[in-house]
Amino acid sequence: MLTCIIVCIFMGIDLTMRYQVGGSLKYDDSTYIVRQADEQLYTGLKTGDFCYVFNCHQTGKSSLLHRTIHRLEKENYICIYLNLALLGTNQTTDIQWYKGIIFSLFHKLNLTERINFEGWWEQQSELTPVQRLYQFVEQVLLKEVPNNRIFIFIDNINSLLSLNFPVNDFFIWIRYCYEQQEHNPSFQRLGFALFGVASPSNLIADRYRNPFKIGQAIKLCDFQLHEAMPLLEGLEEVVSHPQAILAYIIHWTRGQPFLTQKLCQLVVQVALESYKETITIPNGAEGYWVEQLVRSRIIQHWKIQDEPEHLRTIRDRLLFDEQKAGKLLNIYQRVLQVEELRNRNPIENLIPADNSEEQTELFLSGLVGNYNGYLRVKNPIYRSVFTLQWVLRQL
Incomplete structure (x- = not known):
């Protein structure tokens, strides 16, 4: 260096201009690219929408998150950042996980100076973990922070998929907070934004209490x-x-x-x-x-030159689950074959996007995108690395 x-x-050469390869950009970074998603997320949260930004790795989700936090905090709103990757593993119990969430909220709102957390937690001992979260929001958070609007930004939501207990209740709690706005005006001061490499169908199977049905998906385009x-x-x-x-x-x-x-x-x-x-x-x-x-x-020699890791992340996402890998590779193989034939009959040969589980996984790898309702390889670099020959070797 x-x-x-x-x-x-x-x-x-001017050292003040540096390109950020990997990681989150600072809110005032000169190489930050403002996209339509910036205004959609900022406006959506301020108007009271439940917002979520789901996309593949290394597309700018965390940079968007922190820049939006900065914009809101400049207007004196309270923003709380929770990184779920730090709050639990497959060894964590549901009690430990919910306790970690509530303690993080306690700590970030400086409530530990006014309320004894362990004493409060013990008083709720007869409640289930998610009920304690309900109780905390209604009886503590909204009462101890009486005037400000509070936005909770939850990053790495895909970390929930590795927990060994059901997480449906967590998403039902988020929906409950929005439904309560009609009955309890205090809840109108509370908003959520979720970020991660996931799809709504991955995270919750309950069709009737799914918060994503009432939420706004923020599309993060290239x-x-x-x-x-x-x-x-x-x-x-x-x-x-x-x-x-x-x-x-x-x-x-x-x-x-x-x-x-x-x-x-x-x-x-x-x-x-x-x-x-x-x-x-x-x-x-x-x-x-x-x-x-x-x-x-x-x-x-992409495997050697891939630093910070990007192409290997795509490869590993495709091949991680052996039971699904064959299906994903078969779809991708068809996409490549169609693109080779596209000059002959470009419309008839295209593969329609159908929102199937396999296609969703392929989208989350970042390798393929939905272009006007059809599957296409995201860019020439991916097409040159993950070739038909590469697919055949994996299969």
């Missing part, structure tokens, strides 16, 4: 070229024709957030390695230059 900084100083313009700043420092380079980056990634940031970072890295203040690319050769970068730094 020190060598990189010295080289940057020597070359006159970057469009016009949205990705903030990324130009870093490219302008190191390469000629930066707009053309960014356009070809988006062509290869189709705006997938992680890959787009990674390719921008690779452009900067190539400039550092070449010790050139600006890489001069002949007019019209930008597409070839980006293609060579993609093939040499991402596609070739």
